[in-house]
Amino acid sequence: MCPEIVLHVEPGVVKDWSAFCRENPPHSIALDGYVHGPPAYDPNGPHANFDHHCGVNRLATRSTTGQVLVAILVGLLDKFSARGTTPTHVFVNDCDQDVCMAYWMLTHSDQVRNLRIEMELSQLILIEDLMDATAGAIPVDPDRSIIRKLTWAFELYDQARLSNALGQMNGDEMRCLIEETSARISRIALSQGQESELCGSYDVLGGGQGWQMIREYGQYARTKLFAKGVRAFVALQELPTGRYAYTVGRMSPFVRFPLDRIFSTLNGLEGSTADHEQWGGSDTIGGSPRRCGSRLTPREVEQAIEQIMCDRPEGPLSKTYDGPSGPSPEPHGSAGG
CATH class of the missing domain: 3.10.310 (Diaminopimelate Epimerase; Chain A, domain 1)
Incomplete structure (x- = not known):
């Protein structure tokens, strides 16, 4: 059974690690820039930060998606969920691809840690990890079905960014985008995903x-x-x-x-x-x-x-x-x- 995940979306909020541990409740996880600092873990909260933007060797650091994947596989939520009786609080300040994929994995942790995910979704997670870690520098084949499904999965974020709507979105609007993108990832996990043309x-x-x-x-x-x-x-x-x-x-x-x-x-x-x-x-x-x-x-x-x-x-x-x-x-x- 997956633990309860409570998503907190706070656009524009950036904290340092000490402030996050001091101000945010126990069993809190920060994703992808909410905490200004490298990946960190404090068992006393517990608190955790998954990020690859600040104070890191970018090429040697997995994306937030990659970090969360490995952490789930080696027991992250066994510590944070307190045997399922305590919710895990997830804090984000954006709704990009890395946030959406990491959030989906946290909310579907049983599938992830028991490796009950289809090969197609496994490929999507890997490609997103590589693309995000290298800022899009990895060459891809636009005609591959998995690339077109990845494009469809994150289409809502891409549209918001290109229309300049992203910078004006409030927390509720970002939350809606994250949840809708998560639903698309779930459809891919069920082999029901659609495809969109790679736009670039x-x-x-x-x-x-x-x-x-x-x-x-x-x-x-x-x-x-x-x-x-x-x-x-x-x-x-x-x-x-x-x-x-x-x-x-x-x-x-x-x-x-x-x-x-x-x-x-x-x-x-x-x-x-x-x-x-x-x-x-x-x-x-x-x-x-x-x-x-x-x-x-x-x-x-x-x-x-x-x-x-x-x-x-x-x-x-x-x-x-x-x-x-x-x-x-x-x-x-x-x-x-």
């Missing part, structure tokens, strides 16, 4: 040495960008508020595109000292503040980054590969967010 294209708006500034159309725009040999990018969206949402990324830590310097420089230009209004992320992807976006124009961002790229090379690979612990989780989920 982009316009080139600018850029510079080894990188492009783009506007994305669809979940797999970055996959196609990387396939064309572009290894670093800035993707932007205009927000209804007149501000911008930026995602800044590179294919891997081996690509010269110094995200820590870029985030630091853009924070200086942004001029805000509030934690929730900071640029930041991991060593391969990050961006502008998740909820409020950035006041910087595309031209200002382009000029700042190009100045950095023309300035001097990054330091040794070992320093870059450790990954920065930027001040905020990466913005807006993505096929690799």
Whole structure:
């Protein structure tokens, strides 16, 4: 019998690990950026954090989906459910693919830990793990049925993101999206899933040495960008508020595109000292503040980054590969967010 899972959706809320353990009830799990920090576990709560954005080596860290999968298999909910008598509280601040898949596994933990999931769903979990961990850099075949089913499973999130509705959604609206996406995953688990065409294209708006500034159309725009040999990018969206949402990324830590310097420089230009209004992320992807976006124009961002790229090379690979612990989780989920 699966334990009771209580989902708490709090858009824009970001806590550090100590505050989460202090303020959130016992038997609480944070997913994918709700806690600003690397994966953590405190048996005294118990409390747990599953995340791969901040203070981690991105390529060596599984996605939130991958972390939750392994944790369930090795007994996570035996500790958190207290033999089924105590609910497990799950806290999120977004509704992206990684959140939805991790939430589905927590609510269907008996199927997961007893490996009673169909091969098709097992493949979907693996692909989502790889896509999210690499920010969409893994090449995929758009004609494969499993890829088209993955696209259908996360279609609602993709539509919300591309329509600019995501940044305006409240907790109830995000909860509805998560539950509806979870229902689609359950249909795939029953071999009743549908298929949608893989959507991914982009316009080139600018850029510079080894990188492009783009506007994305669809979940797999970055996959196609990387396939064309572009290894670093800035993707932007205009927000209804007149501000911008930026995602800044590179294919891997081996690509010269110094995200820590870029985030630091853009924070200086942004001029805000509030934690929730900071640029930041991991060593391969990050961006502008998740909820409020950035006041910087595309031209200002382009000029700042190009100045950095023309300035001097990054330091040794070992320093870059450790990954920065930027001040905020990466913005807006993505096929690799």
